[in-house]
Amino acid sequence: MDFFQGLDELNMKIIQEMAKGIGSYEALAQRCGVTRSTVYRRVVNLEKEKVITRQIRIALDFEKLGRVVINFGINVEPKNEERAVATLIKLAKVKMLWRTYGAHNLVLIVFCDKGEEGKVIDELRHIFEELNVTSFESCVGFSWEKNDMTPF
Numbered sequence: 001m002d003f004f005q006g007l008d009e010l011n012m013k014i015i016q017e018m019a020k021g022i023g024s025y026e027a028l029a030q031r032c033g034v035t036r037s038t039v040y041r042r043v044v045n046l047e048k049e050k051v052i053t054r055q056i057r058i059a060l061d062f063e064k065l066g067r068v069v070i071n072f073g074i075n076v077e078p079k080n081e082e083r084a085v086a087t088l089i090k091l092a093k094v095k096m097l098w099r100t101y102g103a104h105n106l107v108l109i110v111f112c113d114k115g116e117e118g119k120v121i122d123e124l125r126h127i128f129e130e131l132n133v134t135s136f137e138s139c140v141g142f143s144w145e146k147n148d149m150t151p152f
Contacts, residue, residue, distance in 0.1 A: 007051070010034065012152050014042050019150040021057060062144060066114045069141035070121065073104030075134045081105065084131045091127075093120065104137070 007015075013032050022028045029039040046052045062069060076084045081099075088094050088108060096109040112120040117140050128136055 010038075011042055011046060011051075014039060014046070015052065016150045016152055018043075018052065020148075021059065059147065062111070067111050068114050068117055069144075070110045070112060070117060071139045071141065072108045072110065072124065072136055073138075074106045074108070074128060074136040075104055076106060076131060077134060078105075080132050084133070087127065087131060093124075 010032060014028065017028055017031045022031070025036045025039050025043070028043075029036040032039060043052070043054070047054060060067075074084075084106060085097065085099070088097055088106070093110045093112065094108050095111055098107045099105065100107050110120060110124065121138050124138075125136070
């Protein structure tokens with residue numbers, strides 16, 4: 001998708017504030033220093049242009065839920081990358097998947113129950129073998145220090 005040309009300073013501020021989480025148009029308008037109707041019109045336009053998709057989102061405390069995050073960096077030969085992506089997208093445990101440049105060509109985030117980390121890593125190791133993954137690294141997260149998905 002081409003960069004949306006309608007991203008002026010106010011639209012970028014609206015996107016930033018919405019990415020942080022917002023309870024109402026009124027609160028969003030206050031944070032952006034404009035009227036509720038201005039914010040509403042801008043949000044509708046950003047949706048129409050498919051820059052944003054309105055969804056209800058929450059911030060979770062994974063530690064209190066007994067969940068652990070595992071980050072995987074994997075390398076797969078270019079000829080096998082499409083098959084790897086198609087397979088990994090279907091796995092319910094895989095919550096985020098990126099094609100990347102650098103040390104790994106695919107990076108994924110997996111959630112599991114605390115204490116199940118070894119089992120999940122082993123399960124994915126077998127899947128990686130079937131996908132002809134040439135190498136992988138995993139890191140188990142134990143504490144969220146920052147979770148900021150704001151783009152600007």
